[in-house]
Amino acid sequence: xxFIERRLLMVGIFPNILYTxxxxxxxxxxxxxxxxxxxxYQISISLFIGAFTLIPIAIExxxxxxxxxxxxxxxxxxxxxxxxxxxxxxxxxxxxxxIKPPIEIITILFLTIVPILAIYAYIxxxxxxxxxxxxxxxxxxxEIKLIHISDLHxxxxxxxxxxxxxxxxxxxxxADLVIISGDLADGTCQxxxxxxxxxxxxxxxxxxxxxxxxxxxxxxxxxxxxxxANVNVLLNEVFNFKGLQIIGxxxxxEESTTYGKISEDNLNLNKFDFYQPTVxxxxxxxxxxxxxxxxxxxxxxxxxxxxxxxxMNWFIKLIFPFSKGIYENKGKYLSVxxxxxxxxxxxxxxxxxxxxxxxxxx
Numbered sequence: 614x615x616f617i618e619r620r621l622l623m624v625g626i627f628p629n630i631l632y633t634x635x636x637x638x639x640x641x642x643x644x645x646x647x648x649x650x651x652x653x654y655q656i657s658i659s660l661f662i663g664a665f666t667l668i669p670i671a672i673e674x675x676x677x678x679x680x681x682x683x684x685x686x687x688x689x690x691x692x693x694x695x696x697x698x699x700x701x702x703x704x705x706x707x708x709x710x711x712i713k714p715p716i717e718i719i720t721i722l723f724l725t726i727v728p729i730l731a732i733y734a735y736i737x738x739x740x741x742x743x744x745x746x747x748x749x750x751x752x753x754x755x756e757i758k759l760i761h762i763s764d765l766h767x768x769x770x771x772x773x774x775x776x777x778x779x780x781x782x783x784x785x786x787x788a789d790l791v792i793i794s795g796d797l798a799d800g801t802c803q804x805x806x807x808x809x810x811x812x813x814x815x816x817x818x819x820x821x822x823x824x825x826x827x828x829x830x831x832x833x834x835x836x837x838x839x840x841x842a843n844v845n846v847l848l849n850e851v852f853n854f855k856g857l858q859i860i861g862x863x864x865x866x867e868e869s870t871t872y873g874k875i876s877e878d879n880l881n882l883n884k885f886d887f888y889q890p891t892v893x894x895x896x897x898x899x900x901x902x903x904x905x906x907x908x909x910x911x912x913x914x915x916x917x918x919x920x921x922x923x924x925m926n927w928f929i930k931l932i933f934p935f936s937k938g939i940y941e942n943k944g945k946y947l948s949v950x951x952x953x954x955x956x957x958x959x960x961x962x963x964x965x966x967x968x969x970x971x972x973x974x975x
Contacts, residue, residue, distance in 0.1 A: 625670040632692065633663035639695060642702050646719055662691065670801070673769045677802040685769045685801070686959060690735065693922075693958035697727045700924070734922060734960035741782055741953060745970040746939050748946050750910045753890045753975040754856040758788040760817070761969040763896070763915025764952030766826065767808060768799025771954045776811035779953060782968055784816045790854055791817050793844075794913040795824020795864060795896030797835060799954070804834040809842035819844045820852055822861030824896030824916060847894065851885060857973070858889040860909075864896045890973075898935045898949040905945040911973070912947045919951030922962035937964065 636659040644650035666688040669681040705719060760783060765775065783791055798804050812819055821844050827835045839846050847861020885891070887908025895904070898914035905912075919937035920926030929936050933949075940947040948971060951964040 766799040766954030768801035793821040800829025806841040812842035822894040919964035
């Protein structure tokens with residue numbers, strides 16, 4: 614099964630079947646509140662929205678174009694809106710256990726809360742913030758300013774316009790180096806050598822180590838496109854910068870768990886000198902204790918998106934205890950960014966699209 618067939622199955626057909634079933638029951642539940650729709654319209658609307666969501670996914674995996682990219686973004690926004698309406702509908706049904714609100718109140722709730730949230734979440738998803746932190750690193754020879762970014766999810770919805778915006782932000786800082794801790798690509802469209810070319814305009818060197826999503830469009834394609842854009846790709850390798858040892862450990866699905874495979878075999882410890890000040894790039898915010906004991910001073914991770922929006926913000930903390938922010942333990946640090954891009958709907962609520970500016974001093 615090739616890339617297109619795998620992705621169509623995993624992100625298209627299976628999820629879309631579940632989504633269509635969800636729509637059917639949600640529309641029925643909303644209809645029951647307002648008593649305004651028939652079974653025919655209920656199933657027709659569900660199937661239409663399901664088809665509208667699936668068609669651009671299938672086309673984008675073969676050949677990306679403006680029409681299907683726009684359709685895909687609209688479909689993902691609609692998906693988020695219906696998800697929010699699902700939570701709102703559930704809340705109203707729970708409310709009716711104690712007191713039945715007038716139909717006028719329910720109408721106002723449906724016409725105001727979710728639309729306002731949708732506008733807010735869409736704007737917030739596209740507004741990149743720069744957040745600064747000062748970190749003390751033992752035995753560091755020079756002050757170094759790193760920009761840590763992650764989870765750009767370059768694909769059908771976010772593409773070259775996003776990269777140009779990121780480069781403009783990078784060039785507006787006084788940083789020394791940019792590090793991307795995975796998921797540069799999304800997997801919703803194919804990647805070629807022209808995909809990441811806006812990075813060529815960066816005034817700072819850029820280092821990138823792949824995450825899980827970078828494997829979906831073919832890791833060879835992502836690496837080739839990165840190199841074509843003058844991005845340094847670290848695959849279990851070292852990049853030395855002003856006395857700072859930067860190690861890139863790529864995500865692997867081999868014998869994987871939720872957090873990927875980590876062992877002394879695939880880390881190749883003999884390559885590295887952990888007596889130097891050391892930064893480790895690993896996409897998943899896990900194994901921090903293990904890496905710290907090896908001598909890693911700063912681990913750079915992403916992956917979680919910080920949950921991206923409520924209520925996922927709460928659920929993600931059950932899976933990843935270190936889900937967003939800067940963590941410190943005995944002079945060792947873990948930086949987990951909520952990322953710049955988005956997974957699925959281009960919406961954020963309770964998180965920021967962010968670049969982390971880390972000032973490292975001795």
